[in-house]
Amino acid sequence: MPQRLAGRLGIILLVSLVAGTAANLVSPARIKWVHDWSTYVADEAVEKGIRVVNIDQVRTIVDAGSHFIFDARPASDYEAGNIPGAFSLPVENIDVHFEEYAPVLTPDQPILVYCSGKECDESLLLGTRFIEYGFTNVVLFVGGYSEWSQAESGDGS
Amino acid sequence: MTRRYLLLAACLFLAVVFIAAGIPKIKDPAEFARSIYYYQLAPSAWINLAAIYLPWLEIALGLFILWPRSRDASALIMTVLLLVFTAAIISALARGLNISCGCFTTDPDAHKAGIQNVARNVGFIAVAVFVLVMSLKTRSSPYGESTTLYGH
Numbered sequence: 001m002p003q004r005l006a007g008r009l010g011i012i013l014l015v016s017l018v019a020g021t022a023a024n025l026v027s028p029a030r031i032k033w034v035h036d037w038s039t040y041v042a043d044e045a046v047e048k049g050i051r052v053v054n055i056d057q058v059r060t061i062v063d064a065g066s067h068f069i070f071d072a073r074p075a076s077d078y079e080a081g082n083i084p085g086a087f088s089l090p091v092e093n094i095d096v097h098f099e100e101y102a103p104v105l106t107p108d109q110p111i112l113v114y115c116s117g118k119e120c121d122e123s124l125l126l127g128t129r130f131i132e133y134g135f136t137n138v139v140l141f142v143g144g145y146s147e148w149s150q151a152e153s154g155d156g157s
Numbered sequence: 158m159t160r161r162y163l164l165l166a167a168c169l170f171l172a173v174v175f176i177a178a179g180i181p182k183i184k185d186p187a188e189f190a191r192s193i194y195y196y197q198l199a200p201s202a203w204i205n206l207a208a209i210y211l212p213w214l215e216i217a218l219g220l221f222i223l224w225p226r227s228r229d230a231s232a233l234i235m236t237v238l239l240l241v242f243t244a245a246i247i248s249a250l251a252r253g254l255n256i257s258c259g260c261f262t263t264d265p266d267a268h269k270a271g272i273q274n275v276a277r278n279v280g281f282i283a284v285a286v287f288v289l290v291m292s293l294k295t296r297s298s299p300y301g302e303s304t305t306l307y308g309h
Contacts, residue, residue, distance in 0.1 A: 008230035012221050016214035023183065024209045031186045031208065037194050037201040119197045 041124045042142050050127045051139045055151050058083070058112065058141050067110040068101070072122035073145065083114065083141075083148050091115075091122040094129055110137045117146035160291070167288050168228065171235060172219040174281060178261050179215035182208070185263045192259030196245050197252075214238070222288065229296060232289035239285060243278040246270050 024030045042052045053061070061067045062084055069086040071078045078088040089097050105111075111130055115122035123140050130138045141148075182189040190208035193199055199207060214234070222231035242260070249256055249270055258270040 005230055005233070008227045009234065012217050012227065012230055012234060013214070015221075016210055016217045019217065020210040020213040023213065024186070027183075027186075029184065029186055031190060031205050033205060033209070034202050035190070035205045037190075037204050040194060121195065 038118060041118070041121050041140070044121075044124055045127060045140045045142075048124075048128050049131055049138075050124075053112070053139045053141050055141075055143055055147055057139075058114075058143075058148065061110075061112055061139075067112040067139070068105065069112045069114070070101075070126060071145070072113055072115045072126040073120075077116065077145075081145065081149060083145065086114075089113075089126060091125045091129075094126065098129070098133070105135070107134045108136055110139070111135055112139050112141060114141040114144045114148075117144040118142055120144060164288065164291050167284050167291075168222050171222050171232070171281070171284055171288065175215045175219035175222075175235065179212040179219065181262050182212035183216070186212070188263035189259065192257065192263055195254065195256040195259070196249055197254065198245055198248060225292075229289060229292035232285050232292055235285040236282060236289060239278055239282045243275055243282070246274050246278070250275075 024033070045052050062069070065085065069083055070089040071082050071086045072089060072091045074090050074092070075088050078086070078090075082088070087101065089101065111127075113123040113127045113130070115126075123142075123144065127138045127140045186205075186208045189212065190204050193204050193207055215238075218231045218235050218238075221227040222235070246258065250272070254270075256270055257264065258274045260274065
């Protein structure tokens with residue numbers, strides 16, 4: 001009986017495999033078989049008009065104090081550690097939090113957003129909302145706080 | 158007799174659930190791939206493959222569960238899938254991710270995943286396990302297939 005069950009399992013999986021393959025060959029909605037999602041945030045940011053910056057550029061921004069820096073992570077993560085000079089603006093309930101900063105921000109105000117690292121997209125969501133609000137100079141640090149803290153601890157050692 | 162109708166109802170219920178879950182993902186695999194990405198669990202290279210094949214597996218399961226001979230296998234895969242989905246939702250909640258479930262719609266702005274999705278999945282798992290146990294019992298009974306849903 002276990003062999004027969006295995007056979008039936010195999011048939012179901014095979015049917016799914018054949019149907020999925022056929023559909024993705026002919027469907028107008030077909031997608032790439034393999035896609036590098038590690039660059040998803042950067043690709044989407046560029047598409048939405050957000051410039052992507054690296055760790056060196058972030059250091060320059062922090063040293064110069066030229067940008068409003070917003071941490072898109074939950075407040076508890078921000079409190080545990082953040083990029084110097086950053087303000088907490090969790091992407092959850094962004095509209096409520098945004099009200100706090102709106103009076104001091106002008107549309108051409110340079111803004112930098114980041115979240116925890118390459119695997120998060122809160123910074124993208126936050127940057128996108130700034131663009132939607134009419135801000136024209138939004139930059140995003142894809143490496144986020146994990147790259148920042150690693151770089152800082154590397155420098156310190 | 159009652160048990161047979163209960164089994165029929167459970168199979169029909171699971172068929173509707175899985176087919177309803179599969180169709181929107183087949184219509185928009187790119188958006189479904191994004192839903193999988195948001196969970197931040199699957200390796201990058203697997204995301205599109207999962208988005209291509211998972212919806213068709215759901216559709217296949219929804220159809221095969223209606224066929225008595227493949228009911229046990231379908232219920233077994235459904236149970237495993239639902240356990241994986243539920244673990245993924247719990248993991249997302251534990252990490253504080255504010256993402257949509259990606260269960261019955263691929264809309265990223267849809268109702269965010271929460272404990273209600275876990276509770277719903279637990280219900281689905283209970284139904285799938287019921288079908289699995291009943292199917293295996295039926296197969297091991299001395300009357301074999303004749304006592305299955307469409308028997309007699």
